Amino acid sequence: MANIESRLSAGSEAFQANRAGMLALLERIRAFEQRAASLSAASRERFEKRGQLLPRDRLALLLDPGAPFIELSSLAGLGLDNPDLDKSVPGGGLIAGIGFVSGLRCMISASDSGINAGALQPKGLDKQLRVQEIALENKLPYVQLVESAGANLMTYKVEDFVRGGNLFRNLALLSAAGLPVVTVTHGSSTAGGAYQTGLSDYIIMVRGRSRAFLAGPPLLMAATGEVATEEELGGAVMHTSVSGLGDYLAEDDRDALRIAREILGKIDWHRDQPAAAPRSYKPPRFDAEELLGVMPMDHKRPVDMKEVIARIADDSDFLEFGENYGGATVCGHVKIEGWPLGIITNNGPIDPAGATKATHFIQACCQSRTPILYLNNTTGFMVGRSHEEAGIIKHGSKMIQAVSNATVPQITIYCGASFGAGNYGMCGRGFHPRFCFSWPNAKTAVMGGEQAARTMAIVTEAAMKRKGGQADADQLEALQKGIVERFDRQMSVFVTSAHVLDDGVIDPRNTRAVLANVLAICREGDARTPQAMQFGVARP
Structure with missing residues (x-):
């Protein structure tokens, strides 16, 4: 046993200042998230007149009650639709996350059609591509709740149109990889967006509401002179009885979501995976509330990251690796809810010894198939004549090699600074960690x-x-x-998360719960062997 002895003083002036700063940042983040939810909810009367549910109400009915749900990239696009943050609406026109549907852990992507008819907002494309990437890498069924006006023509960019093809390619890849794509088309799915519906394995359409066509009535008349109503061109009844695009005809949103849950409940998804017996564990010895006061708001002030580890690890038990060598780089083993995890974090810049130690530790974790968590808090690699002579470039390159080629799940949390090549060595977003989250105080930049x-x-x-x-x-x-x-201006999470440079900003107090969930996602995905095919499931 190597239980961490905390030296954190919750009554100190520094702790209280840190806590107040963190709470202020969290309050600001929640206010931005609530702005998106409130704007969407303002459409309730219009939705109810049409006999529809609001997007977040659809999501709530789809998910298993009481089961965990990890929302992703809630700040996507913040400040990009309007430089005045007090008027900006984040989310990218999309609600996305990982949750349980009929007992299956799924990736869920729902058009936020209460805002601009569900048209993708700035960074909505990047957000959707990222959640598809997560689903592919972690072998998750993919559920779409579609009702979108498509691309926002007022902000049209040719590069987004070209890159947007990746959305449809990914749907085909998901299906071919043996990962079911289940789509409820609640409303419009038109033009290029019609393929969002068409490239699905199971399609549920809603009577009188679903619309799927390559050209709507105005474009059809302009292009060919043909006159047809929306229902005739692409309504739910036509598609489920004539074209064969739709597989299930639902009477309303609730019925459609019931059918989606029933489909996922009928799939024998866990056939190859015996249920893992629960592992016994003890919770951390220190209160997660104290994570609010660990990190200073000024990244130049020192902090002992073992205080963070003490509040997320089972029984606050930490077996440190190479404690007396390269001490500013902290490596060691913990467990989260009984499951082993390697941790690499920083109590300062990374020196040659620290880089060498981290490289060794990463390779040892790969040997034992132990996932790795990177708690970013570094101003970068050490510079100066003595460090250059000691081979900082050489040893830093070895660390980056190890991060790039690691064969186990890697998870990154930006807890403080993540500057310069330290961002690379600590598995920053560019190195494709399986999941990447930020604390509200995190700073990311090439340097201070x-x-x-x-x-x-x-x-x-x-x-x-x-x-x-x-x-x-x-x-x-x-x-x-x-x-x-x-x-x-650019280093705060209000910019980096807006640009989808992480998977979302989490409350430090929820770190252990988030880790437990994403580690379970990684374990299940790595153990699962879907029935891969050469092509995705084609429509009849």
Whole structure:
């Protein structure tokens, strides 16, 4: 046993300041999320007149009551539809996450048709591509609740149109990989978006509401002169009785969701997987509430990441690896709800010894098939003559090699700073961790703003001297101020998560629960052998 002895003082001024800062950030995040939910809910009267359920009500009826649900990328697009964050609506026009439907853990993607008729908003494409990637990698059935006006033509970009083909390619890949794609078409699924319905294995359409056609009545008349109603062109009755696009005809949204749950309940998804016996474990010895006060709001202030580990690990038990070598890089073994997990985190920059130790630890985890959690809190790799002579580039490259080629699930949580190549060595988003979450205080950048500003000032002064001139002090000050502001503005989760550079911002107090869920997803996915085929299931 190696139980961590916490030195955290919950009554200290520093702890209380950290806690207040974290709570303020969480309140701001929840306010943004609530704005999207409220705007969607404002359409309730219109939906009820049509006999429809709101998107979040559909999702609630689809999911198993009381089962865990991990919402993904709730801040996607924040500030990209409107630079005034007080008026911006996040979410990308999509509600997505992993939850249970009839006892099956599924990836669920639901059009938020209460907002702009479900048209994809900025970064909605990236969000949808990411959830499809997660479903493919973790072998999850894919459930779509579709009602979308498609692409927003007012913000049309040709690059989004071209990249959008990946959405349909992924649906075909999911089906061919043996992962069922179940779609409820609640409303419109038109033009290119019709293939979102068409590329599904099971399609449920709602009488009088579903619409699926490549060209609607106005475009049809303009292109061919033909006159037809929406119902004649692509209604639920036509598609379930004439075209064969639809497999099930539902009377309303509730009936459609009942059918979706019944389909998933009839699939023998766990046929090859014996039910795992529950493992005994003890909860952490320290209160998860204290995670609110661990991390300082200023990333330059030191923190002992073992205080975080103590509040997420079973019984606060941590077997540290190489404790006396490369001490700023912390590696070791814990368990989460009885399941082994390797942890790599940082109490400072990564030096040559720390990089070497982390490389060894990653390879050892791969040997024993132990998943790895990266708790990011580093300002990067150490620089300076002595570190260059000690081979920081060589050893840092070995660490990046190990991260890139690891054969076990890797999960990343940005807890503090994640700067420079330290972001790469600690399995940043570019290295495709299976899941990547942020705490509200996390900062991601190539370097700190002040460091970048000072670097540019030195470069500018040197350039002026080479030209025989002298740098103007006021100009240098303005240059540095602008760089600091630009870096500080881009490094927060309100920007990185908006750009879908993580899978969502989580409350630190929920870290253990989130980890338990995603580790179970990884285990189940790695153990599952779906019936892969050469092609996806084709329509009759």
